[in-house]
Amino acid sequence: xxxxxxxxxxxxxxxxxxxxxxxxxxxxxxxxxxxxxxxxxxxxxxxxxxxxxxxxxxxxxxxxxxxxxxxxxxxxxxxxxxxxxxxxxxxxxxxxxxxxxxxxxxxxxxxxxxxxxxxxxxxxxxxxxxx
Numbered sequence: 001x002x003x004x005x006x007x008x009x010x011x012x013x014x015x016x017x018x019x020x021x022x023x024x025x026x027x028x029x030x031x032x033x034x035x036x037x038x039x040x041x042x043x044x045x046x047x048x049x050x051x052x053x054x055x056x057x058x059x060x061x062x063x064x065x066x067x068x069x070x071x072x073x074x075x076x077x078x079x080x081x082x083x084x085x086x087x088x089x090x091x092x093x094x095x096x097x098x099x100x101x102x103x104x105x106x107x108x109x110x111x112x113x114x115x116x117x118x119x120x121x122x123x124x125x126x127x128x129x130x131x
Contacts, residue, residue, distance in 0.1 A: 002036040013037055060124040064112050065100055071115050072096035078115060 002012040016033035020026065029037065048054060072079050073096045080099070100108065105124075112118040 002033065002040065009040065057124050061105075064108055064118075064123065067116055067118075068100045068103075068108060068111055069093070069096045072099055075115070 003009040012033060013029065013036075016029045017027060020028040020030055028034075073092050076092050076095065079095065103111070109123045112123060113120065
């Protein structure tokens with residue numbers, strides 16, 4: 001076992017890499033720790049990353065981001081000056097993508113409520129927007 005807490009697990013895996021580099025002169029991991037990491041990754045994928053509710057959350061986030069990009073393409077005046085987020089050319093789609101890409105989750109969800117008229121219950125769960 002690599003440890004019960006995230007801190008213990010990270011310590012175990014990092015130390016294993018350091019030991020392997022010291023012992024073999026190559027970046028790697030001792031077999032027991034590599035096996036533990038593989039089991040942890042398999043568990044995470046099965047129980048966290050690809051479970052239906054996680055995939056639904058991912059789709060909901062993408063829906064918000066796409067809708068915001070479409071909004072800002074149609075309403076470029078709602079964005080700050082594109083030069084403030086390093087878009088040299090004046091392509092409205094590129095500017096909208098750059099602007100939305102720089103948003104935090106909370107800010108994006110707030111903008112979906114403000115600009116798109118979305119209700120809070122339509123937003124992905126876990127991030128409460130600021131009323």
